Amino acid sequence: xxxxxxxxINILNYLSDTIEGKTISEISTELDIPKSSxxxxxxxxxxxxxxxxxxxxxxxxxxxxxxxxxANKFYSTYGNASILLNDLKNRCHATILYSIREKDCVCYxxxxxxxxxxxxxxxxxxxxxxxxxxxxxxxxxxxxEIFIRQYMERxxxxxxxxxxxxxxxxxxKEIENIRKNGYSVDNEEGCEGIYCIACPIYDYRNxxxxxxxxxKNIEEKEEGKDKKNIKQLTETALKISKxxxxxxxxxx
Numbered sequence: 398x399x400x401x402x403x404x405x406i407n408i409l410n411y412l413s414d415t416i417e418g419k420t421i422s423e424i425s426t427e428l429d430i431p432k433s434s435x436x437x438x439x440x441x442x443x444x445x446x447x448x449x450x451x452x453x454x455x456x457x458x459x460x461x462x463x464x465x466x467x468a469n470k471f472y473s474t475y476g477n478a479s480i481l482l483n484d485l486k487n488r489c490h491a492t493i494l495y496s497i498r499e500k501d502c503v504c505y506x507x508x509x510x511x512x513x514x515x516x517x518x519x520x521x522x523x524x525x526x527x528x529x530x531x532x533x534x535x536x537x538x539x540x541x542e543i544f545i546r547q548y549m550e551r552x553x554x555x556x557x558x559x560x561x562x563x564x565x566x567x568x569x570k571e572i573e574n575i576r577k578n579g580y581s582v583d584n585e586e587g588c589e590g591i592y593c594i595a596c597p598i599y600d601y602r603n604x605x606x607x608x609x610x611x612x613k614n615i616e617e618k619e620e621g622k623d624k625k626n627i628k629q630l631t632e633t634a635l636k637i638s639k640x641x642x643x644x645x646x647x648x649x
Contacts, residue, residue: 404430405438409464412448418457475507478637482609483509485633489611489626492518495598496532497607499524501548503533506607516590516614528552528568529561531583531595532608537568538575538649539597539605545572560586576649580627585615592618594627596634597649601642609634 407428412419421439425432439458442448446463450456478495486493486509495507502524510518519525527533527548537545554563562568575581583593595610611626634648 401434401438404428404434405442408435408438409442409447409460412458412460413464415459418451418459420456420458424458477640479507479509481633481636482507485509485609485611485629486511488629491626492612493609494519494532494612495607495609496530496536498527498533498536498605501527501552503527503530503536503608516612517588518591518612525587526552528554529557529583529587531581531587531593531610534571534575534581534583535595535597535608535610536605538572538581539599557587558585558589560584562586579631579648583610590615594623594630596631597638598634599638599641599643599645599648601644603644606641609637 408424408430411424411428419427421432421435424430424439425435428435430438439448443450443458443461446461448458448464449461451459475495482493482495490511492511493509494505496503496505498504503526504524505519505521508518508521525533527537537548540548549565549568552565552568554561556563562571571581579596581595583591583595585591591612592615593610593612595608597605598607598609600606609630611630631648635643635646638648
């Protein structure tokens with residue numbers, strides 16, 4: 398890992414949480430980075446407009462124009478998808494998450510929270526392993542056979558709950574069922590009390606790029622509602638995939 402890059406990212410994350418800005422001394426103290434290193438990093442970031450001084454007479458730094466531009470570009474890319482996901486939240490009365498794969502984990506990048514849901518749900522930026530998360534298994538089932546075989550060779554199973562899949566044989570069977578059904582299910586496998594249904598998202602190459610899921614309290618699980626939610630979820634996943642150029646009319 399590049400230590401300077403890691404420090405730069407930590408500084409940007411730190412500055413993104415403040416409106417009034419932070420001085421070199423404050424950044425150094427809070428992040429435990431030498432002042433000289435902080436000054437060098439800030440100088441480079443300022444040169445490329447990723448940070449800026451609050452004003453000409455101020456020694457406090459805040460996030461800059463280029464960082465805001467990148468954030469705006471991200472939300473523009475996912476803007477239409479966000480509209481569909483927010484609508485799905487309202488129709489299913491459930492929290493919705495959009496995830497992408499990062500190595501052997503899923504990372505949650507968009508969240509549409511249903512306020513009356515009285516359970517703890519993953520936060521944006523949080524990561525979970527592929528084998529025990531609904532979106533992770535949805536992505537895994539959409540990957541190539543080569544990827545799955547290589548993944549099975551390196552995965553280290555660890556039970557999170559009594560329902561967690563902890564063998565290769567069980568995971569292969571799960572992938573087979575997901576492909577057959579057209580969606581994945583997390584039945585309290587990653588966290589007790591949480592039940593979710595997930596579907597993959599594809600791009601113009603017809604390759605999986607992420608997944609979306611509906612999260613509910615396990616006590617809300619009802620067969621009739623599940624069928625309706627599954628239909629709405631799969632339709633939304635296909636619509637979002639089409640936005641990204643997906644050319645097929647099915648998810649698996």
